[in-house]
Amino acid sequence: MSTFALEAVDGTARAGRVATRHGMFRTPAFMPVGTHATVKALHPDEVRDSGVGVLLCNAYHLALRPGLQLIESAGGLHEFMGWDGPILTDSGGYQLVSLGAVAAVDDEGATFVSPYDGARMRVSPEEAVRNQARLGADILMCLDHPVAYGAEQSAVAAATERTHRWAERCRTAHADSGRLLFGIVQGGFTGEGRRESARTVTSLGFDGMAVGGLAVGEPPELMLQLTETVVAELPADRPRYFMGLGTDAELLAMVALGVDMFDSVVPTRLARNGTALTPSGHLSLRNARSRDDLRPIDEACPCAACNGFSRAYLRHLFAAGEILAHRLVSLHNLTHLARMMDAARVAILEGGFSAFRADAEGRLGLAAG
Ligand SMILES: [Zn+2]
Structure with a gap:
């Protein structure tokens, strides 16, 4: 089944559409993160009004709390959280890095320790796929094994090979139910490692391809260079998802390289801290400059x-600790990013992406490049 329609390519930037069981979304697309089955502070109607077309939820967190059984008995994640659009779930792989010592990994899978009650949860690649299907996700992610920036080369190689074995097991476990399964490229922090991982994961034949294990502290130039290397190996007819980026400049740079999908907690986290995203950069609403x-x-x-x-x-609402501030600025920041992705999309369709990017970067006060 063809799930991705590539509508235009401008340089290497792409505009397309991804079809899912819960409707279509346009790319390039930014996905807000609903860790606990909610985009913090926002009603699903507000998320929809912001122009966002697809959400990311964390299967790992939701399996621990409130549990798969409850969500399943509620009719799945869409029913449970009141969002009828596409949902992508992550498998928990990222938590192997972010939770560090509390998670153990071997070839059979990963053991997570609940941050809520200390309970241990064992997840195999097969269970990762089944858990996401039980949640009712439209796009499922393979269980992968990322490594921290600076990890020993031998650890990188072992984790990458494990990611490949797990990818194959995830694909075998995936029932063809109209849900999409994305493979994840790892390969550490060398071009060679990344290229080889991209080729291996591509050969397994997934519905979409993700670049994982980057934006974890490596220099930004290296992140862009490695992404360019990976993208060059990816099939043109599948969506490409960079896991975890959310500032204007990062998104524009990645769209230019040919990436289609992004997620980040940054825009909504910034909002709750009183920072609004604007075409000319960050605006601190806690700053005295905003007072009058x-x-x-x-x-x-x-x-x-x-x-x-x-x-x-x-600014007054933030100073007074009023929760409406969180809601309004979260709504604004998502609207800002959704509009930027839309504008990028239009520019790609019209063949003017590089001028669009130069103009946007000029307003952000960045050198065009
Ligand atoms: Zn606004």
């Missing part, structure tokens, strides 16, 4: 925060 500023965050933004509320009011 009666303009909206962004006059061109159609979101509810920018239509009815001033920077001065939002």
Whole structure:
């Protein structure tokens, strides 16, 4: 089944559409993260209003709390959380790096220790796929084994080979149910390692391909260089997902390389800390500069925060510890990124992405490149 329609290529940047059991989303696409089956502070209607077309939820966290059985008996994640659009779930692989010592890994799978009650949860590659299917996800991720930046070459090689064996097992365990299964490229921090992993995972024939194990502290130039190496090996007719990036400049640079999908907690986390994303960079609403500023965050933004509320009011809400501030600025930041992805998409369709990017980077105060 053809799930990805590639609509235009401009340089290496791409515009397309991904079809899922819960409808289609356009690419390039930014996915907000709903770790606990909610995009923090926002009603699903607000998420939809922001222009976001697809969400990421964490199978690992949801399996621990509230548990797969409850979500299944509620009719699946879509019913449970009130979101009827596409959902991608991550497998828990990332938590092997982020949780470090509390997780153990061997060839049979990963053991997670619940941050909530210390309970141990064993997940094999087969279970990772089954768990995500039980949640009702539209896009499932293979269980992978990323490594931290700076890991020994022997550890990188072992984790990458394990990722490949697990990818094959995940593919075998995946029932063809209309759900999509994405493979994840690892390979550490060398071009050779990345190229080989991209070739191996591509040969297994997934519905989409993810670049994993980057944006973990390596220099930004290296991240871009390794992504370029990986993308060159990926099939043109499958969506490409870079796991974990969420600033304007990073997204534009990755779109230019031919990446289609992104996720990050950064935009909503920044919002709750009082930072709004704007075409000219970050705006701190806690800053004294905003105190008497009666303009909206962004006059061109159609979101509810920018239509009815001033920077001065939002600053006041943050100063007073009012929760409406979190909601309004989260809504704005998602709207901002969704609009930027849309504008990039239009530019690609019209063959003007590099001028669009140079203009956007100029406004952000970055050198175009
Ligand atoms: Zn806005």
